[in-house]
Amino acid sequence: xxxxxxxxxxxxxxxxxxxxxxxxxxxxxxxxxxxxxxxxxxxxxxxxxxxxxxxxxxxxxxxxxxxxxxxxxxxxxxxxxxxxxxxxxxxxxxxxxxxxxxxxxxxxxxxxxxxxxxxxxxxxxxxxxxxxxxxxxxxxxxxxxxxxxxxxxxxxxxx
Amino acid sequence: xxxxxxxxxxxxxxxxxxxxxxxxxxxxxxxxxxxxxxxxxxxxxxxxxxxxxxxxxxxxxxxxxxxxxxxxxxxxxxxxxxxxxxxxxxxxxxxxxxxxxxxxxxxxxxxxxxxxxxxxxxxxxxxxxxxxxxxxxxxxxx
Numbered sequence: 001x002x003x004x005x006x007x008x009x010x011x012x013x014x015x016x017x018x019x020x021x022x023x024x025x026x027x028x029x030x031x032x033x034x035x036x037x038x039x040x041x042x043x044x045x046x047x048x049x050x051x052x053x054x055x056x057x058x059x060x061x062x063x064x065x066x067x068x069x070x071x072x073x074x075x076x077x078x079x080x081x082x083x084x085x086x087x088x089x090x091x092x093x094x095x096x097x098x099x100x101x102x103x104x105x106x107x108x109x110x111x112x113x114x115x116x117x118x119x120x121x122x123x124x125x126x127x128x129x130x131x132x133x134x135x136x137x138x139x140x141x142x143x144x145x146x147x148x149x150x151x152x153x154x155x156x157x158x159x
Numbered sequence: 160x161x162x163x164x165x166x167x168x169x170x171x172x173x174x175x176x177x178x179x180x181x182x183x184x185x186x187x188x189x190x191x192x193x194x195x196x197x198x199x200x201x202x203x204x205x206x207x208x209x210x211x212x213x214x215x216x217x218x219x220x221x222x223x224x225x226x227x228x229x230x231x232x233x234x235x236x237x238x239x240x241x242x243x244x245x246x247x248x249x250x251x252x253x254x255x256x257x258x259x260x261x262x263x264x265x266x267x268x269x270x271x272x273x274x275x276x277x278x279x280x281x282x283x284x285x286x287x288x289x290x291x292x293x294x295x296x297x298x299x300x301x
Contacts, residue, residue: 010204015173015230046237050229108204118202 098137165264255282
């Protein structure tokens with residue numbers, strides 16, 4: 001499987017991903033599944049600056065779902081990122097992420113969100129989306145960096 | 160800050176690095192450090208960071224010094240500065256370039272940016288220099 005990490009991170013391609021995870025996983029491609037960026041060339045250029053020599057692909061979450069098996073079968077080691085949980089939930093519709101691990105890496109405080117971990121803030125909608133993803137077979141946990149403690153979904157949801 | 164005082168510098172970094180660098184400039188250069196503002200990305204979403212940065216700009220020509228281009232600081236700075244000739248970004252900030260900047264703030268912004276890159280690069284060195292080391296064991300040649 002060439003998708004080496006599925007991650008929700010508001011900052012998408014940034015230091016923790018490129019350096020923290022990148023040094024361990026050695027990605028050759030980043031896929032950004034995001035409606036806004038899929039349609040914004042200047043922002044795509046910015047994110048490419050941060051990705052070094054790795055290829056960067058910008059698609060909507062729906063297109064990403066359709067291309068999961070293509071990236072799986074490809075030889076390029078791929079990190080797939082969404083900026084929020086609803087986008088990952090869309091990507092995971094129809095149990096597309098069944099049997100895969102989803103990493104929650106960084107969502108900051110915002111309207112309707114409360115702090116669950118220092119780097120993770122969730123809204124009620126986020127919690128519902130995470131439950132639905134888990135029910136469809138995805139293994140969800142939170143961890144900002146590879147050597148950090150992994151926090152289970154049950155702990156995150158207080159169940 | 161008036162135009163006659165020259166450009167302003169914003170040091171934008173992860174964690175406490177910006178505070179530390181601006182504090183070090185103040186310790187070395189005294190009041191000249193007033194031309195610098197420290198800003199951290201700690202606990203801020205990309206949007207919050209861009210809003211804070213935008214709020215700092217005003218009409219004053221501004222050089223934004225960031226620690227890491229491939230990071231949220233670099234992304235925020237490049238995004239906020241992309242359509243203004245009164246804002247420039249320098250990635251890979253270090254203390255020597257900040258010290259040079261605070262004493263030359265009346266220069267044109269483009270020149271300040273080039274100067275910062277050159278000063279910062281020139282200040283990075285290894286000792287002993289490779290030419291002085293033995294090709295066999297890396298120890299200085301006698």
